[in-house]
Amino acid sequence: MSVFEIKHPLVQHKISLMRGKNMSTRSFRQLAAEVGCLLTYEATKNLELEDFQMEGWDGQLTGQRLVGKKATVVPILRAGIGMLDGVLELMPSAKISVVGLYRDEETLEPVTYFEKLTSDISERMALIIDPMLATGGSMNKTIELLKEAGCNDIRALVLVAAPEGIAKVQEAHPDVDIYTASIDDHLNEDGYIIPGLGDAGDKIFGTK
Numbered sequence: 001m002s003v004f005e006i007k008h009p010l011v012q013h014k015i016s017l018m019r020g021k022n023m024s025t026r027s028f029r030q031l032a033a034e035v036g037c038l039l040t041y042e043a044t045k046n047l048e049l050e051d052f053q054m055e056g057w058d059g060q061l062t063g064q065r066l067v068g069k070k071a072t073v074v075p076i077l078r079a080g081i082g083m084l085d086g087v088l089e090l091m092p093s094a095k096i097s098v099v100g101l102y103r104d105e106e107t108l109e110p111v112t113y114f115e116k117l118t119s120d121i122s123e124r125m126a127l128i129i130d131p132m133l134a135t136g137g138s139m140n141k142t143i144e145l146l147k148e149a150g151c152n153d154i155r156a157l158v159l160v161a162a163p164e165g166i167a168k169v170q171e172a173h174p175d176v177d178i179y180t181a182s183i184d185d186h187l188n189e190d191g192y193i194i195p196g197l198g199d200a201g202d203k204i205f206g207t208k
C-alpha cells in the first residue's frame with residue numbers, strides 16, 4: 001500500500017486556509033469540496049484508457065475513453081458529505097454508497113449506524129471520502145464493510161491524516177492506497193489530529 005501526500009500548491013494553499021481559527025462554515029465547506037476534487041484527480045491518475053475511433057469535426061480520429069471498473073464514492077457520514085460535491089465534479093456518474101459511523105467520544109471506537117452500498121459494489125472501485133483519518137478506526141471499519149460486500153479495489157481520500165491512523169490502516173489493509181492533503185504531526189490525548197482541522201463534521205455542518 002502507498003500513501004500519497006499531495007504537495008500541489010493549490011492543495012497546500014487550500015488546506016492551510018482550512019486550519020484557520022475563524023473559518024466560516026461556508027468557506028470551510030467550500031474548501032472541503034475543492035480539496036476533495038483535487039484529491040480525486042490524483043486518486044484516479046492511473047485509471048485505464050482504451051483507444052477508440054470517433055468522428056471529429058474534421059473527420060475520423062482516435063479518441064481515448066475509460067475502460068474497466070466504474071466507481072462508487074463512499075462518504076463516511078457525516079463529515080464525508082463535505083467532500084462529496086467536489087468528488088462528483090469529476091465523476092458525475094459515480095454511484096454513491098453511504099456508510100454512517102461516529103466515533104465514540106470515550107473509547108474512540110467507531111459505531112456503525114447506517115450502511116447502504118450499491119448492489120454491484122464488487123465490480124466497482126470504491127473511493128472512500130472522509131476529511132479526517134485520526135486513529136484509523138472509522139476508516140478500517142468502512143474498509144471492512146466494503147470488503148465484506150465484495151469490493152476489492154479501495155482507495156481512501158482524506159483531507160488530513162495522522163501518522164497513527166495511517167499505520168493502523170496500513171497494517172490491517174495493505175492493499176488500500178491513501179490520498180491526503182497532509183500527513184500531520186500526531187494525535188492529542190482526545191484523539192484529535194494536531195495541527196489538524198478541529199472537528200471537521202461540526203465545521204462542515206455548522207453544529208458548533
Ligand SMILES: O=P(O)(O)OC[C@H]1O[C@H](OP(=O)(O)OP(=O)(O)O)[C@H](O)[C@@H]1O
Nearest residue numbers: 077078079102103134135136137138201
Ligand atoms: O480515525 P478515527 O479516530 O476513527 O476518527 C475519524 C472520524 O471522526 C470523525 O467523525 P465523527 O465521529 O466526528 O462523526 P461526524 O462525521 O458525524 O462528525 C471523522 O469525520 C472520521 O469519520
Ligand SMILES: O=c1cc[nH]c(=O)[nH]1
Nearest residue numbers: 134192193198199200
Ligand atoms: O481531529 C479530528 C479527529 C477526529 N475527527 C475530527 O473531526 N477531527
Ligand SMILES: [Mg+2]
Nearest residue numbers: 077078101102
Ligand atoms: Mg464520522
